Each structure stands twice: as C-alpha cells, then as structure tokens.
Amino acid sequence: MNTNESTTRLDFIRAIVAEDLKTNKWGGQAVTRFPPEPNGYLHIGHAKSICLNFGIAGEFNGLCNLRFDDTNPIKEEQEYINSIIEDVRWLGFDWQDRLFYASDYFEQMYEYAVQLIQAGKAYVCDLTPEQIREYRGTLTEPGKNCPYRSRSVEENLDLFERMRAGEFEAGLRVLRAKIDMASPNLNMRDPVMYRILHAEHHRTGDKWCVYPTYDWAHGLEDSIERITHSVCTLEFENHRPLYDWFLDELGVHHPQQIEFARLNLSYTVMSKRKLQQLVQDGLVSGWDDPRMPTICGLRGRGYTPEAIRKFCKRIGVNKFNSTVDIALLEHCVREDLNKTSPRVMAVLRPLKVVIENYPEGQVEELEAINNPEDASAGTRKVPFSRELYIEREDFMEEPPKKFYRLAPGREVRLRYAYFITCTEVVKDSNGEAVELRCTYDPSTRGGDAPDGRKVKSTLHWVSAGHSLPAEVRLYEHLFSRENPDDAGGGEDFKSNLNPNSLQILSSCRVEPSLGQAKPGSRYQFERLGYFCVASESCEGKLVFNRTVTLRDRWAKIQKAQQQIR
RNA sequence: UGGGGAAUAGUGUAACGGUAGCACGACUGACUCUGGAUCAGUUAGUCCAGGUCCGAAUCCUGGUUCCCCAGCCA
Numbered sequence A: 001m002n003t004n005e006s007t008t009r010l011d012f013i014r015a016i017v018a019e020d021l022k023t024n025k026w027g028g029q030a031v032t033r034f035p036p037e038p039n040g041y042l043h044i045g046h047a048k049s050i051c052l053n054f055g056i057a058g059e060f061n062g063l064c065n066l067r068f069d070d071t072n073p074i075k076e077e078q079e080y081i082n083s084i085i086e087d088v089r090w091l092g093f094d095w096q097d098r099l100f101y102a103s104d105y106f107e108q109m110y111e112y113a114v115q116l117i118q119a120g121k122a123y124v125c126d127l128t129p130e131q132i133r134e135y136r137g138t139l140t141e142p143g144k145n146c147p148y149r150s151r152s153v154e155e156n157l158d159l160f161e162r163m164r165a166g167e168f169e170a171g172l173r174v175l176r177a178k179i180d181m182a183s184p185n186l187n188m189r190d191p192v193m194y195r196i197l198h199a200e201h202h203r204t205g206d207k208w209c210v211y212p213t214y215d216w217a218h219g220l221e222d223s224i225e226r227i228t229h230s231v232c233t234l235e236f237e238n239h240r241p242l243y244d245w246f247l248d249e250l251g252v253h254h255p256q257q258i259e260f261a262r263l264n265l266s267y268t269v270m271s272k273r274k275l276q277q278l279v280q281d282g283l284v285s286g287w288d289d290p291r292m293p294t295i296c297g298l299r300g301r302g303y304t305p306e307a308i309r310k311f312c313k314r315i316g317v318n319k320f321n322s323t324v325d326i327a328l329l330e331h332c333v334r335e336d337l338n339k340t341s342p343r344v345m346a347v348l349r350p351l352k353v354v355i356e357n358y359p360e361g362q363v364e365e366l367e368a369i370n371n372p373e374d375a376s377a378g379t380r381k382v383p384f385s386r387e388l389y390i391e392r393e394d395f396m397e398e399p400p401k402k403f404y405r406l407a408p409g410r411e412v413r414l415r416y417a418y419f420i421t422c423t424e425v426v427k428d429s430n431g432e433a434v435e436l437r438c439t440y441d442p443s444t445r446g447g448d449a450p451d452g453r454k455v456k457s458t459l460h461w462v463s464a465g466h467s468l469p470a471e472v473r474l475y476e477h478l479f480s481r482e483n484p485d486d487a488g489g490g491e492d493f494k495s496n497l498n499p500n501s502l503q504i505l506s507s508c509r510v511e512p513s514l515g516q517a518k519p520g521s522r523y524q525f526e527r528l529g530y531f532c533v534a535s536e537s538c539e540g541k542l543v544f545n546r547t548v549t550l551r552d553r554w555a556k557i558q559k560a561q562q563q564i565r
Numbered sequence B: 001u002g003g004g005g006a007a008u009a010g011u012g013u014a015a016c017g018g019u020a021g022c023a024c025g026a027c028u029g030a031c032u033c034u035g036g037a038u039c040a041g042u043u044a045g046u047c048c049a050g051g052u053c054c055g056a057a058u059c060c061u062g063g064u065u066c067c068c069c070a071g072c073c074a
Helices: A004-008 A012-022 A044-059 A078-090 A102-118 A129-136 A153-165 A214-224 A234-250 A272-280 A295-301 A305-315 A326-340 A553-564
Strands: A031-034 A063-068 A099-101 A122-125 A174-177 A192-196 A210-212 A229-233 A256-260 A263-265 A322-324 A350-355 A364-369 A379-384 A387-391 A411-414 A419-427 A433-440 A461-463 A468-475 A502-510 A522-525 A529-533 A542-549
Touching: A012 A044, A012 A229, A012 A256, A031 A044, A031 A229, A044 A063, A044 A229, A044 A263, A044 A295, A044 A305, A063 A078, A063 A102, A078 A295, A099 A102, A102 A122, A102 A153, A102 A174, A102 A192, A102 A210, A102 A214, A102 A234, A122 A153, A153 A192, A153 A210, A174 A234, A192 A214, A210 A214, A214 A229, A214 A234, A229 A234, A234 A256, A295 A542, A305 A326, A322 A326, A326 A522, A326 A529, A326 A542, A350 A502, A379 A461, A502 A542, A522 A542
Parallel strands: A031 A063, A063 A099, A229 A256, A263 A322, A350 A433, A468 A542
Antiparallel strands: A122 A174, A174 A192, A192 A210, A350 A387, A364 A379, A387 A461, A411 A419, A419 A433, A468 A502, A522 A529, A529 A542
16 A cells, blocks of 8 residues: 555545545455456456456455356356456456355345345236336336235245246246335336246256346345445446345445446457457457457467556546547557567568678677666577578668668668678569668678768568578457447448458568477567467467557658658 | 436546646657667647636536446346
C-alpha cells in the first residue's frame, strides 16, 4: 500500500476498500474474488478485472479467490476451466488454496432456498417461459402476479423437492422469489431462482436437475466465501437491489457489490459472443490466434504478463464506458520488451548483396551487443561474409527525399560490421532488383570510420551462407475500423475485418544464433519490431510471430509523402 | 415516454470549493552504430444554460447526450 505508485491516487473502488479498512467495517479484512463463468476463454477485458481484484487483495493485505461460477451446465466445460486457470496464473496471480466452484455450494444454496420458501418469500411457478414474460410487464407497465404466487408453503416445499428429485421435465416449473411484480426494476419482479435442467454438469454429474440462476447464486457464493467487496461490471448495477434483497432476507454475511465499466479496445471486439463467432466461422485460427484479444492469443503473440498488468494499471477504473486506444496496449508491450528482449538480426524480405572486394571464402565473427538497455546481457558473435542479405525495403534505386538508406553510389553502415557502398544493381527481366553489387571499406570494421566520416543510416543484415531460413508472421489489428461494430449497409462487425491482419513471410533469413530458439522466447529483430518464437517452431523450421513493430519514423514520413502525392 | 447509471484535450484518466495535471497519440527539435531507445518542447479539455460563492470540473436548478434493464444467460 505504501509503494509510491499506489499511494498517489486510488480509484473509486480502492477508495471504498481503503475507507472500509480504516473504519474497520469488515473487521479489517478485504476479500475479493474473480468469478469467471467457464464458458469461454479469458480476454484482456477479464485481465482488467483480474488485476483489479487480485490487485486490491495484494495492495490491502487481503485475499482474492478464484471462483468458477458454474451454474449453467449447458454452456460450461472443463476445457474452459483449464484455460482460465492457466491464464490467471500466467498473468502472475496466485489464489493459493482458494480455488472454488459455485457448484460446491449447490447443497447449501438449496437449503437457503428452502429457508426462503418457509419464510413465504419464494414459490414454485408453473408458468411457461412465454407466460412469465407476459406476466412480467414491460419497462413502462407493471407486471401482474401469477396464479401460483399464493401457493402454500407446504405445497411449494413439496413441489420444490420434487423438482430436485427429477419428477418434472426441463422448463416445466421454476422457483421464484416473491418480491414485487410492480417494481420499476424488472429484476425485482419475482426473479427466477431455480430452473429445471436435466443436464450433466461437468463437476456434479447428474446429481442435480435444478440449477440456480446467477441472481440467486452469485450473492450466496460471495457470502459463503466471506467476500467483502464484490466487484462486477456495470450491467449488474440493476441487479444490486436483488443481490441485497436475497442476502438481507437470509440474514447472512452481506458483501458490498461495486460495479465498474468493462474494457473496450479500439480495433478489436471483446464480447465472448463475437469472439466465439470469429472462431466458429474460421475467421481466425482459434481462441489463441495471435490476433485475438484473448489472454492466450496475446501470449502467443508475444505479449508479457508484465505488459498486460501495466496496461491494466494505466487504463484505470471507472463507472462509464470508454474505449481505450489499442496504441496504449502496444506502448506497454514495447516499453517492457525494450528493456528485456535480446536484439538479433533478421531479414524479412531478403535482397542479396555481394561485397565485391571482400575475399571469397572469408568469414569474420563480428561482435554485436545483445541489449543496449541491459549491459548484463553481454555480446555475441555474428558471422560476416562476402554474400549477405539486407532488407529489400532498405534499398531504393531512386531514393525520394529523406530516404537515408542504401541507393546506387550511396554509402551506409551494416550494423556492427562495415560501411558498404552500392556500385551496381542487378535486375531481372521485369526490372526488379535481384542483387546488389557493393564494395566495403575494410578500415570501418566494427562500424566506425577512422577518418570520422559519417553515414546517414545503419542497416541490419545476415550472412547469406550462415543465416537460417525462417517463417515470420506479421500481424496487424484484427479490424481495420476503430470501432468494428461501426458497419454500414446491414453488415455486421465481421465486414470490418482487416484483410491484412495476417501476412505470412516464408523466405525470411535470421542470424544463426537463433538456431535453438525455444517457443515462447522473445526477441527484438533490430529495426523491425518485437517477435516471439511461435509454438509450432522447432529447430529445423523456425517460426516467429510479430508482437508489435518498433516505432517507425520512416514509415510515417513515407505515409506523409504518399498523402502529398 | 418506467427505473438504474454516467459525462474533463483525439484517447484513457487526475484534481473531492482554491493555479485544470498525468499518460498514450499527433507534431517539433536534440542525441544516436536500431529512422529503436532516451531527452526537451508544442498541440489540445471541464456536455449545455442558469444560479450560489471572493472563488465552481466540484455545490444547486433545469436541460442535452450516452450506457444498462422486459433470459428459465452471466
């Protein structure tokens, strides 16, 4: 709590927690929870909630539980549980022995329901779903009491027990809270507490055929776990009176529900439904496609947990909807990766260079710095020879203004190597440059000229004979529109998919030090960006995913120049 | 047109009756063996209209706009 970063400003939720701690409201305890429903993969929006809940616990010397809200066996699967556990852990959070499941409380919840029935506060209703909707009324008109509302306690008890026993078909009856069918808050118009579902639950099997609804279950889960601050998203604000009502009627431990705005990010979608659609329609390779805003997608893309945590800290917490610029997320990864990733040279679109005055067969091992931001990372040797590859876009036969790179007659530096001058351009029948003939200045070995002359630019390169082939996947934003839902003419968000969101380059060359690069490890390809070794990569076939480009001044100049034309 | 929320530079957020600040972005410039990083600077804001006050983003009144709610989803 007393770190300089967190004392500066408290968001409104932390302010509440701090105040409660000060007044000893919960006996000096702060207990939060992250309560995902295991029906999908976690995304960066969940990370916001995870960082909030675990962050509060960490900062206030409290506890944060990981709890699966598994009250709907039709939608939930073990696969999701596994991925969620992996993702939360990967993000860097620890729930120790407090991994819980709502389904572990089913018996207790059932007893609480019986208690409410006995108190005349709940009843079994035989209306069909359609009828329930009709009886509920509308936003502007009150609902009306259903004919079963006045059933006796005994009959309700009997019916509810038989619901549990499996005597009725799915959907035939429900248990409802008896509150107020005229309430302006529709959630209070006798909400459903239990529905009959003859479905196999991934944890309780066929033990139950009545399952609690969210409204009934969630507060109980919080209460049973002695949660103090039940943090959820804005859309549950309307449910808070109901949350409070259940807990008050039962007279049990009653946490405070606090709502905050969920995260929206530009150039992507965040709803589970839409993400699922992308997966199902095969528009991405899966939940872990590196273009997805899912935690596993970002992980495969090369994002670090540190960067995601930093991002979540920077976006803050508030009560109004907003859309964070994805550039901020990208800034956070760059900031982290700049300090931590080893530099390496890789040529994505190779253009052959022959150094005519360099002795055939000669190879020099030149020393290169692994990370200029971290002296302890040391140096490595990079082989240099007569035939090299440079980046195709680092050469222009007719360079425009402000293009500092290689051109006929121009001298540039090869990083950590020599100054070279382009003397001749070899072209194919289409007039395309296929090879450059150059000379080098032997006195510039290592990259400095003894006579002090300067060059305008430094290029990365690899030795043709020593470099390794690699596949590199260049990723861009998944959508080409800032707000993907902003689609015209009856189209939906999918019409805004960015056709260039994935570009696969299969004839890249990387320096030999990358030969044993392990999947998941991250590098900066000098002058290009941050890349991470793809999970499919192996020693014979190297594959890299681009996490994010470096900031690129030249690209901006180029863009500006194109706009002028 | 019922109820519940919310509005501060382009974006995200501070300021809790007392100089509207920070970050991202954009734009300058310095430096540089990454057109990277770093450093310096510029840009730009209190939804509107009244009121209270020496003083209002903050308090009051009235508007405007946006979000959420009519699942046996969460």
